[in-house]
Amino acid sequence: MSNSRTDSAQDPAATAAPGEVLLDVSGLKVYFPIRSGILFDRTIGHVKAVDGVNLSIRRGETYGLVGESGCGKSTFGRGVLRLNEPTEGKVLFDGVDVASLDGEKLRSMRRRMQMIFQDPLSSLDPRQNIESIMTEGMNAHGLGGNSSARRTRITELLEAVGMSASALRRYPHEFSGGQRQLIGIARALAVQPDLIVADEPVSALDVSVQAQVINLLEELQGEFGLTYLVIAHDLAVVRHISDTVGVMYLGRLVEQAASDDLYAEPLHPYTRALMSAVPVPDPDVEDRRERILLAGDLPSPANPPSGCRFHTRCPWRQETRCDDEEPHLRELTTGPADTGSSSARAGTAPVTAPVGSPSGTAPGGSPSGTAPGGNAPGAVPSTVVPPAPHLVACHWAEGIRDGHLRPKSADQVAADQGVYIAAEGALDPAAVIGAGRDAV
Amino acid sequence: MSAPARAAGLGASTTVPLLRVEDLSVVFQRKGEAATRAVDGVSFSVAPGQTLGLVGESGCGKSVTSLAIMGLLPKRGVKVSGGVFFEDRSLLELSEGELRDLRGAEIAMIFQDPLSALNPVIPIGIQVTEVLTRHRGMKGDVANREAIDLLERVGIPDPKRRLTEYPHQLSGGMRQRALIAMALACQPRLLIADEPTTALDVTIQAQILELLRELVVGSDTALVLITHDLGVVAGLCDTVHVMYAGRIIENADRREIFYNGRHPYTGGLLRSIPRLDAARGETLTPIRGSARDAIPWQEGCAFAPRCDHVEDDCIGQPPKLETVRGGHSLRCLHPLDHPPEIETLETIV
Numbered sequence: 001m002s003n004s005r006t007d008s009a010q011d012p013a014a015t016a017a018p019g020e021v022l023l024d025v026s027g028l029k030v031y032f033p034i035r036s037g038i039l040f041d042r043t044i045g046h047v048k049a050v051d052g053v054n055l056s057i058r059r060g061e062t063y064g065l066v067g068e069s070g071c072g073k074s075t076f077g078r079g080v081l082r083l084n085e086p087t088e089g090k091v092l093f094d095g096v097d098v099a100s101l102d103g104e105k106l107r108s109m110r111r112r113m114q115m116i117f118q119d120p121l122s123s124l125d126p127r128q129n130i131e132s133i134m135t136e137g138m139n140a141h142g143l144g145g146n147s148s149a150r151r152t153r154i155t156e157l158l159e160a161v162g163m164s165a166s167a168l169r170r171y172p173h174e175f176s177g178g179q180r181q182l183i184g185i186a187r188a189l190a191v192q193p194d195l196i197v198a199d200e201p202v203s204a205l206d207v208s209v210q211a212q213v214i215n216l217l218e219e220l221q222g223e224f225g226l227t228y229l230v231i232a233h234d235l236a237v238v239r240h241i242s243d244t245v246g247v248m249y250l251g252r253l254v255e256q257a258a259s260d261d262l263y264a265e266p267l268h269p270y271t272r273a274l275m276s277a278v279p280v281p282d283p284d285v286e287d288r289r290e291r292i293l294l295a296g297d298l299p300s301p302a303n304p305p306s307g308c309r310f311h312t313r314c315p316w317r318q319e320t321r322c323d324d325e326e327p328h329l330r331e332l333t334t335g336p337a338d339t340g341s342s343s344a345r346a347g348t349a350p351v352t353a354p355v356g357s358p359s360g361t362a363p364g365g366s367p368s369g370t371a372p373g374g375n376a377p378g379a380v381p382s383t384v385v386p387p388a389p390h391l392v393a394c395h396w397a398e399g400i401r402d403g404h405l406r407p408k409s410a411d412q413v414a415a416d417q418g419v420y421i422a423a424e425g426a427l428d429p430a431a432v433i434g435a436g437r438d439a440v
Numbered sequence: 441m442s443a444p445a446r447a448a449g450l451g452a453s454t455t456v457p458l459l460r461v462e463d464l465s466v467v468f469q470r471k472g473e474a475a476t477r478a479v480d481g482v483s484f485s486v487a488p489g490q491t492l493g494l495v496g497e498s499g500c501g502k503s504v505t506s507l508a509i510m511g512l513l514p515k516r517g518v519k520v521s522g523g524v525f526f527e528d529r530s531l532l533e534l535s536e537g538e539l540r541d542l543r544g545a546e547i548a549m550i551f552q553d554p555l556s557a558l559n560p561v562i563p564i565g566i567q568v569t570e571v572l573t574r575h576r577g578m579k580g581d582v583a584n585r586e587a588i589d590l591l592e593r594v595g596i597p598d599p600k601r602r603l604t605e606y607p608h609q610l611s612g613g614m615r616q617r618a619l620i621a622m623a624l625a626c627q628p629r630l631l632i633a634d635e636p637t638t639a640l641d642v643t644i645q646a647q648i649l650e651l652l653r654e655l656v657v658g659s660d661t662a663l664v665l666i667t668h669d670l671g672v673v674a675g676l677c678d679t680v681h682v683m684y685a686g687r688i689i690e691n692a693d694r695r696e697i698f699y700n701g702r703h704p705y706t707g708g709l710l711r712s713i714p715r716l717d718a719a720r721g722e723t724l725t726p727i728r729g730s731a732r733d734a735i736p737w738q739e740g741c742a743f744a745p746r747c748d749h750v751e752d753d754c755i756g757q758p759p760k761l762e763t764v765r766g767g768h769s770l771r772c773l774h775p776l777d778h779p780p781e782i783e784t785l786e787t788i789v
Contacts, residue, residue: 207497207712211726212726240720273643280716294646
């Protein structure tokens with residue numbers, strides 16, 4: 001823990017060991033009502049943005065939540081902070097149920113959970129200068145002592161994110177997108193949070209600037225002992241930054257694993273499709289890869305498919321169970337053998353810890369968890385957190401893992417389910433480009 | 441990284457180019473303000489059946505280049521110079537009427553945001569048949585049947601129903617397909633796609649890229665793909681042109697760019713993006729500062745303020761685009777000796 005948190009001596013959590021559960025979410029549901037009618041405001045249904053997500057984040061860990069737009073990942077982050085009121089479920093932050101708090105208690109709890117938003121321009125007040133933006137939170141929570149002490153503190157924070165004190169008197173519009181995002185991060189740090197929820201922290205930035213922000217987030221984690229929930233659609237970014245990755249689809253968590261395990265052996269069909277769709281800046285890899293194309297679009301979260309929510313697009317869908325029986329997250333030991341040649345697997349041999357209560361996992365100090373990326377210069381010292389067990393919500397995960405089940409092509413899925421796809425073979429270029437040329 | 445297998449060039453130079461851009465410059469000039477040179481002496485050419493990638497960050501001039509080719513820039517306050525040749529016709533010298541005959545018929549464009557490229561208050565069907573009526577003289581039922589056919593070919597299910605729907609009723613991926621259908625309506629020989637998948641999710645992006653690939657490979661349609669995503673380029677483009685502050689700073693065929701790219705900016709881009717298959721713990725090396733820090737080319741290399749390889753002579757005179765070897769040109773006085781090495785993992789789904 002950082003010794004800079006002198007103000008939070010009353011905070012028992014500040015002394016807690018890394019590896020224990022900081023945020024424990026169970027059965028979280030966030031529904032948005034669909035209303036109809038002008039005179040009578042009737043609710044005719046609900047958009048089930050988050051529909052029963054269990055997830056726990058350990059202190060010092062970076063948990064990456066990925067999924068495509070509309071999967072409920074952002075709503076989940078906002079639900080945890082109660083920026084959107086959860087419909088159901090429990091959010092335990094450091095042992096305290098956030099849902100039960102109100103008024104002053106909720107306000108002071110919020111100091112410990114901060115958020116970094118996607119669009120830094122719209123999340124910074126254009127008419128406040130940087131000093132006032134940054135001290136506002138400190139004032140509200142009575143942190144930082146008198147005004148000169150506060151100014152010293154925010155100057156330090158600005159330096160920590162790589163900006164100079166000359167920024168204090170300036171306004172958000174005077175900065176570039178990347179710098180604004182740095183200010184957003186410094187603002188979040190000003191109130192000494194334990195948990196930072198970063199919602200798409202780099203997706204609005206240019207590629208060369210993204211790396212600056214990603215590296216900074218990693219450095220700050222070590223320096224301030226932060227726990228992150230990083231929400232993003234970019235699997236490459238999430239894999240890079242996270243210790244544990246959770247994959248969401250249509251309001252549910254479908255797979256969760258240590259970042260390297262997920263990459264080495266994605267088990268859920270959706271994760272496989274998602275991974276195979278991420279372009280890699282390497283022509284040889286791109287030429288060699290076989291894409292798993294998905295048929296159709298995301299179904300409506302107001303009326304999710306029965307059984308497994310992914311079955312309408314799943315290339316591995318089976319005749320039984322998929323359509324009518326809902327799969328739950330369960331643990332699969334990674335791989336049938338330790339023959340995994342990849343060095344990345346070395347530290348993540350079969351996990352024996354019980355799934356349900358991650359709080360039972362060994363507290364920090366277990367050296368077995370530090371293996372992956374030992375060669376990393378300047379990497380985050382967050383490896384004290386042991387790797388998370390590999391959980392997957394699919395009836396047929398074993399068969400997929402062992403290669404007994406083969407994926408169908410997207411055409412077949414499309415034909416079975418009546419959705420569209422223009423995949424290999426479905427299009428004859430001559431038919432599209434050539435057809436009718438003579439008719440012109 | 442496995443041994444950089446360098447495939448032979450795709451032989452672009454042997455075929456007659458379909459589109460030739462020569463020394464194209466676009467200057468924005470507002471009354472009482474200093475002129476902004478958005479595009480500064482850009483030259484490239486595309487052959488039929490070829491895909492050319494124009495890569496760069498926001499503000500580098502890649503989209504303005506495409507608008508200049510299409511003649512879609514406003515007339516007031518904009519000065520376009522240089523040459524754009526479609527086969528033997530000089531596009532910059534055509535009248536607005538002649539251009540309109542060409543646009544949509546022989547050259548079509550796909551925009552980044554399909555929602556703003558489609559008219560929100562007109563059904564999809566009318567927007568598609570409009571093209572058919574304008575360029576192919578089809579009317580009524582004939583045009584409708586053709587529109588249904590087009591939507592079906594780009595993979596839109598139940599096309600008959602979709603014709604009567606409005607853009608907001610379609611998903612993002614389907615809107616982009618509708619836009620592609622409109623672009624294909626007259627079998628264009630040149631397709632310009634400006635960030636066609638940036639607004640889409642990755643799984644939908646994969647569908648659309650597959651569609652574009654199938655349309656170009658094996659046909660004689662040429663594609664100019666404008667993107668910031670090097671991953672998309674790696675999978676789709678034959679040749680790659682990297683732009684910075686309005687100028688092309690490096691160009692080569694795709695293997696050469698990725699395995700032997702020598703401009704510090706190209707190398708910097710490759711090292712600053714997290715790769716899905718990179719070994720974990722591989723740290724990202726950002727490029728210092730942001731694109732705002734560029735200096736005008738007249739005063740030296742625009743990238744110099746952000747460059748790790750900057751030397752004294754980088755400031756003073758602008759570097760020239762010089763050929764390093766066949767098909768690979770570079771605008772740098774002190775290029776990298778070797779491209780960035782990135783440790784990667786074997787398995788990839």
